[in-house]
Amino acid sequence: MVKQLGYGQPALLLHSSMSSHRQWLSLASELSATHSCYLPDLAGYGAEPLPAIQPWSLAAEADLLLAALPDTLKAQPLDLIGHSYGGALALHLARTQKLQIRKLVLFEPVAFHVLPQLPDASALWQEVRALADALPTLNAIQAAERFIDYWQHKGFFAGLPVRMQQQLALQVAKVSLDFQALSQEPASLADYADAVKSPVLLLSGSHSRQSAQRISAALRSVLPDVRLQRLECGHMGPVTHPDLVNKPIADFLLV
Structure with a gap:
């Protein structure tokens, strides 16, 4: 299922694990005057069944997502927003250049495969x-x-x-x-540095788990055009504190 709200610049919003497209409804409502927002349920969540493919990967998740999106959306530059697992999927889509990304917003992407690459993690x-x-x-x-x-x-x-x-x-x-999928993603920090060229807003909760904060800091150190902003919330900020999270996203996308 892919819900669509609003008109204008296309935006694709990817939710976290144990969630659904509904987590982004308030942000999509705020953006609807300027953006055509596409809100999918990822595999196994919301209206989507548990995938039968084994082993599971971000590449498999991306293939299912892309198959569900309209061809017109895939043929033009879009704004991509992802939280947690959805943020890691957004990074995969950016790295593999499967979509044309105008701006990228990541709220604590849990790219756990990065942690073994860090000597202090x-x-x-x-x-x-x-x-x-x-x-x-x-x-x-x-x-x-x-x-x-x-x-x-x-x-x-x-x-x-x-x-x-x-x-x-x-x-x-x-x-x-x-x-x-997150632990076996075959990408290094250098891969992200080389492939992700769009402007990136990287949001992190000051009360979140150190595992998520450390990944955000690592990405901040390598992405060529990135702004890291810390917010007074935890990892589930987009769900628990939407007013706090939505404003910097809207400001970034509307510039």
Whole structure:
């Protein structure tokens, strides 16, 4: 499913793991006067089924996404916005030049494959691997709780309404595939430096996990045309603090 809102400069908005196109509805509403916003559900989320392809990869995710997009969108420069897993997918699309990107907005892209390339990030890589390895050993509710609490804080999942807990649990199987794709992406920091030439707004939450913040800092150090902006929120800022996150994105795209 790809929802479309507004008219004007095309923009493609990619959501995080355990989410759907709905996380970007407020931003799309703000941009709709100047942008034609395309909001897909990525594989395994929202209205999209769990993919059968194994092993999973960002290349496979990109192929499914591109097949769902209108040909007219793929034939013209667009603004690309991605959060977390969607941010890593946006980086993949930029690096492989599968789309013509006018401006790129990334909110903490979890390009976990970058961590082993950083001499000071071995502990962070082990932390991420421990989370990824634990999820398949848990039942769906336990796995959803472990994942959500990692990105929010301990006890956050338990405080959600039971119906929301159940909805999140239904999607948690895709998270393991997302980790697989993120950890095995065959790209170095130098690859991103060479391929990503569009202006980049890189947003990071000051209260987020160090694993996500370290990846953002690494990308900031290599991308040729990038501005890093820290916001007073956590990793799920686009969902929990949309007013705080949407403004710098809109300002960047409208310049």
